[in-house]
Amino acid sequence: MEFVVSAPGKVILHGEHSVVYGKKAIASSLSLRTTVKIRALEENIISLDFSDLNIKESVGSGDLTILESQVSGSLQEPCLPNESVRNSLKCLELQNTNVECLLKQQTIFTTASLFCSLRKISGRKQGVELVGMSDLPIGAGLGSSASFSSCLAAGFLTLFDFIQTPECSENGSNKRIWSKLDLELINKWAFFGEKIIHGNPSGVDNSVATFGGAIHFQRGEITPLQCIPKLNILLINTKMPRSTKKLVGLVKERKEKNPEIYEPILQSMDEITNAVMKAYDQICENCDDVTMSKAYSDLENLIDVNQHLLQALGVSHPTLDDICLTCSTVGFHAKLTGAGGGGCAYCVIRPDVSEEAIESLKRELRTRNFECWECTLGGPGVALTSP
Numbered sequence: 001m002e003f004v005v006s007a008p009g010k011v012i013l014h015g016e017h018s019v020v021y022g023k024k025a026i027a028s029s030l031s032l033r034t035t036v037k038i039r040a041l042e043e044n045i046i047s048l049d050f051s052d053l054n055i056k057e058s059v060g061s062g063d064l065t066i067l068e069s070q071v072s073g074s075l076q077e078p079c080l081p082n083e084s085v086r087n088s089l090k091c092l093e094l095q096n097t098n099v100e101c102l103l104k105q106q107t108i109f110t111t112a113s114l115f116c117s118l119r120k121i122s123g124r125k126q127g128v129e130l131v132g133m134s135d136l137p138i139g140a141g142l143g144s145s146a147s148f149s150s151c152l153a154a155g156f157l158t159l160f161d162f163i164q165t166p167e168c169s170e171n172g173s174n175k176r177i178w179s180k181l182d183l184e185l186i187n188k189w190a191f192f193g194e195k196i197i198h199g200n201p202s203g204v205d206n207s208v209a210t211f212g213g214a215i216h217f218q219r220g221e222i223t224p225l226q227c228i229p230k231l232n233i234l235l236i237n238t239k240m241p242r243s244t245k246k247l248v249g250l251v252k253e254r255k256e257k258n259p260e261i262y263e264p265i266l267q268s269m270d271e272i273t274n275a276v277m278k279a280y281d282q283i284c285e286n287c288d289d290v291t292m293s294k295a296y297s298d299l300e301n302l303i304d305v306n307q308h309l310l311q312a313l314g315v316s317h318p319t320l321d322d323i324c325l326t327c328s329t330v331g332f333h334a335k336l337t338g339a340g341g342g343g344c345a346y347c348v349i350r351p352d353v354s355e356e357a358i359e360s361l362k363r364e365l366r367t368r369n370f371e372c373w374e375c376t377l378g379g380p381g382v383a384l385t386s387p
C-alpha cells in the first residue's frame, strides 16, 4: 500500500498563548503545506526520510517493541507514552545536544509514538516508510508541527484501515478530503502528536491543519468563520529559531507565579478577539467605503494592542519588535503569529494600498534580513493527494 497525504500550515490571526488558557482564537490555514509519502513495509521498522530536518534514519524493531510495550489507549482515547521511555530508545540516543539534534529527536519520537500507538490498537505487525517534505518554514510559528502531526495521523489511520481512503474531491482538485467523522478522528490523533511536540497545546493548530479554512476556536470548540474577510496578509519570517514548547512553558511559569498580573493580560487578549470578529463582520458586509475604512482602522489598532500584550507576556523578540516598528513607520500594522520568540509575524494589507507601497515595505524588510511573502488565507485541510 502506498499513498501521499498533505496538510496546511496556519496563521493565528489573534489569540495565540491566551487560547492555551481557554480564551478565544482566530486562525486560518495557509496555502503552504507539508507532504508525507507513506508506504507499508513487511519489515518491522520505521524508515524515515524528512529532508527538511536532514533526517534519514530508521527506528529498529527493538525500539518499536519497547515503545509498543509502553503505549496504551484506544482509538477514540489516545494516551501519550511516558516521557521516560525516551531514555531507552536507541533511535533517540543523543549524538549531541545542539538544537538541530533536539528537533530531530522530537520528530522521531512523535512519529514512532503515533505509529506504535495506532499499530498496537490495530494488532498489525507491518512497518512503514515515510518520505516527508514541507513548503513551510519549520519552527517558525506557521504550524509546521501541526501540519506534520495531521499528515502522520491521517496516514497511519489510513494505513491501519481505521479510516477509508476518501472519495474523489468536490472541485476536481487532486486533494481528496475525508468525511467529517474521519477528520474528527484524525484531529484527535494530530492533537496527540502536538502534545508530544508542544507539551501543553490548545489544539487550535492541529484543528486548522486538519479541517482547513478559517476558524474561531475555544476549548476545543471549532466554529468555521462564516466569512473569511478578503484579508491580504504579508507573512514576515525573522528566521530566528525557537521552540514553541519552551515559549508555552515560559507563559505557564509566569502565570503561575503572578496570576494577578497575567490573567488580566490573557483576558484582554480574549476581548481583542471579540472585537476583531466584529471588525471582520463589517469588512465582510461589503459596507460603504467609510465604514470599511473604519473597520480596517479598528483591525489595525487591535493588531497593535495584541502585539503589545504579547510583548508583556514575554514572548516577543527584538527581531519581531523590529519588524513591527519597520511596518508601522510606513503605515502598516504587524504582530507576531504563533508562539513568538522569533519565527513569524504578519501584517494586514488594506485593499487600497498601492503595489509600490507593498514592494517598498518588502525591500526594507529584506534589507533587514527578513524573509517576506504575500499569502492568501483559507484553503483545504489534510487531504489524500495521491494515488
Ligand SMILES: Nc1ncnc2c1ncn2[C@@H]1O[C@H](COP(=O)(O)OP(=O)(O)OP(=O)(O)O)[C@@H](O)[C@H]1O
Residues within 6 Å of the ligand: 034, 050, 052, 053, 102, 103, 104, 106, 107, 132, 133, 134, 137, 138, 139, 140, 141, 142, 143, 144, 145, 146, 148, 197, 198, 205, 242, 243, 244, 245, 337, 338, 339, 340, 343
Ligand atoms: N516537515 C517536517 N518534517 C519533520 N518534522 C517536522 C516537520 N515540520 C515540523 N516538524 C516537527 O515540528 C517541530 C517544530 O514545531 P514547533 O511547534 O516548535 O514549531 P511550529 O509548529 O512551526 O510553530 P508554532 O507551533 O508556533 O506554529 C520540529 O522540531 C519537528 O520536530
Ligand SMILES: C[C@@](O)(CCO)CC(=O)[O-]
Residues within 6 Å of the ligand: 012, 015, 016, 017, 018, 019, 020, 141, 143, 198, 200, 201, 202, 203, 204, 205, 244, 248, 337, 338, 339
Ligand atoms: C502559542 C500557541 O497558542 C500557538 C502556537 O502556534 C500554543 C497552542 O495554542 O498550542
Ligand SMILES: [Mg+2]
Residues within 6 Å of the ligand: 143, 144, 145, 146, 197, 198, 205, 244
Ligand atoms: Mg507547532
